[in-house]
Amino acid sequence: MTMLLAIDQGTTSTRAIVFDRHGNKHAVAQRELPQHFPQPGWVEHDAEQIWQDTVACVRDALTSAGLAADGVAAIGITNQRETTVVWDRATGTPIHRAIVWQDRRTSAFCQQHQDRGTWLNEKTGLLLDPYFSATKIAWILDAVPGARERAEKGELAFGTIDSWLLWKLTGGTVHATDATNACRTALFNLHTQDWDDELLAFFQVPRALMPQIRDSASDFGRTDPALFGAPIQIGGIAGDQQAATVGQACFSPGMIKSTYGTGCFMVLNTGDEIRLSKNRLLTTVAYRLGGKPTFALEGSIFVAGAAVQWLRDAVHLIKAAGDTEGLAKSIDDTQGVYLVPAFTGLGAPYWDPEARGAIFGLTRDTGIAHIVRAALESVCYQTRDLLMAMNNDAVAPTELRVDGGMVVNDWLTQAMADILQIPVVRPQTVETTALGAAFLAGLQAGVYQSLDEISALWQEERQFAPAMPAQRADTLYAGWQDAVARVRSANAT
CATH class of the missing domain: 3.30.420.40 (ATPase, nucleotide binding domain)
Structure with a gap:
């Protein structure tokens, strides 16, 4: 039977779920994720812990399902969106805790620049708000000594949680995201479907930091064979709410x-x-x-x-x-x-x-x-x-x-x-976020031929x-x- 594995990295937990091609759940592994609140209105995560929990959950889910890595057709990743990680490309180590989507530390900047709100909305479909990734990236670059200079030299990488996990899963060989996550950064132009130079300049985010943008079902590489015993294709990525839209x-x-x-x-x-x-x-x-x-x-x-x-x-x-x-x-x-x-x-x-x-x-x-x-x-x-x-x-x-x-x-x-x-x-399946990620991976892997085929499973x-x-x-x-x-x-x- 064809099996798909979804990594569902959320705000309060990390999960791995094994589905068959009909959308039935065969195994699940989960670990709770602690929240860090260094100041009122600030919310942070330990990105390294997210990574370690992800590996552990995938291994546990495979074991629970009685599967080896070569029994998985593809992995789909879905994630809490907007949460921001900046890491060292050479070491793969974050330079600061991940700043979570709920974090409000950049409220003053957003309030100060509300006159740019219409301009931003027309390009991105978003509002100028601390919710989105752009101001979080800028804050990290300014708060960590030397980070801005290193970012401009191309020594650092930015990613939402999907990009961070993809980088780690592929042993640092793939720095990419999908359009659903990119569009939540306030740096992505809906019309051109790419990073926007004017937005990057406004938020003072160097383009050298940014991941490549791909379709939601795409070839995102393969996992490092050392992680799960054999390489597994990564075929789908979508932010959690978009993944749920697919799952529904x-x-x-x-x-x-x-x-x-x-x-x-x-x-x-x-x-x-x-x-x-x-x-x-x-x-x-x-x-x-x-x-x-x-x-x-x-x-x-x-x-x-x-x-x-x-x-x-x-x-x-x-x-x-x-x-x-x-x-x-x-x-x-x-x-x-x-x-x-x-x-x-x-x-x-x-x-x-x-x-x-x-x-x-x-x-x-x-x-x-x-x-x-x-x-x-x-x-x-x-x-x-x-x-x-x-x-x-x-x-x-x-x-x-x-x-x-x-x-x-x-x-x-x-x-x-x-x-x-x-x-x-x-x-029938309320785990639609994870299921949507699995469906996208299945599209890329050829398990499904069309969205109509997926729709018939709901x-x-x-x-x-x-x-x-x-x-x-x-x-x-x-x-x-x-x-x-x-x-x-x-x-x-």
Whole structure:
């Protein structure tokens, strides 16, 4: 049986999953990834640990599946996007911890240059925000002594996590990325499909740092034989949300999916049209195959599953993520309690990096269940924020395909259908991010001949229909909007 292996390197964990050609999962290995918070609003990862965990997970998954390296047709890589690594080309050693997509340390630069926002948006489809890689690269080059000079000499390399892993997996022989990751750096021109010299100059990022840009299904080289016993072809790379779009088979314009992991990310396929948003959504590459890009609108929420992690690890209101469903069910409503999880600012459609989280509506009757339920409901409200922006920019979707670890929670998925007032569809395989990476690798390896063949493999597991009256949903959402207004920063636009 033909097997594909996906490396899914996320914000809070690293995983390797073995799939067969039908999309069935045969083995999974996972390691949690610690977060580092050197200052308020700063978030970092140890890139070397990501690399070591990746190797360990691949080895464990192969062992669990009873596979040798030569039994894998190809590897696909999917990754947390925007997270920035700069390393020494000679030694393969990072010169600084990876700066994570959630990090807000470059807020002042972005605020100072908001007059360039329209220019940037027209080239990249993005906003001038600390979220994207460009300002993170510049910060590292300025913060590490001698780094800028070394970068200009070509001694250093930049990569998002996919590039970093590809470099290490191939023994330093391939420095490349794919268009879906490149388009999240704020250095990639959507129209030319290449790095843009004007953007590089504006952010003061030397071109010598940058990886080669390839299609999402492409020949990315082979793994170093010493790693897994034999070389394995690397055939697919896509940023996590674009990989989930492929895994959800959203291949036609108007199809929409939302993934719930650390953050929440909604992607609407717009076909071959670069559609710039009027509602502060992002225009992005959904995937690029055969040199032809398919575009999308995307809404990004910084905190979804991370709110549950906060309940567990920071305030100790729950012992495990699975506790949230029972607590939410134990009460009829939050009694007016709203939790706005703006721990690292607010993403789309607000884009307010200085906003901070808060809980509103507390009374003497408020208990743990109310706060936990409010945290879950915040995911639904933020999703409605994005859906309304999508409606205004493009089309009103008739259903939302959802995936990610959070949607195994039936209560949450039903609450989402209620708040959104459209059906929410959960697929048979909720590991769609990893599955999308495997599909892309399979396309390159010849396991699949077309996107239609992949689309035929997608299967619905359950559909959640709205059960709440629309007026009630609107009232609850109005309360959310009021709560968000209270946490917005004074300089928010």
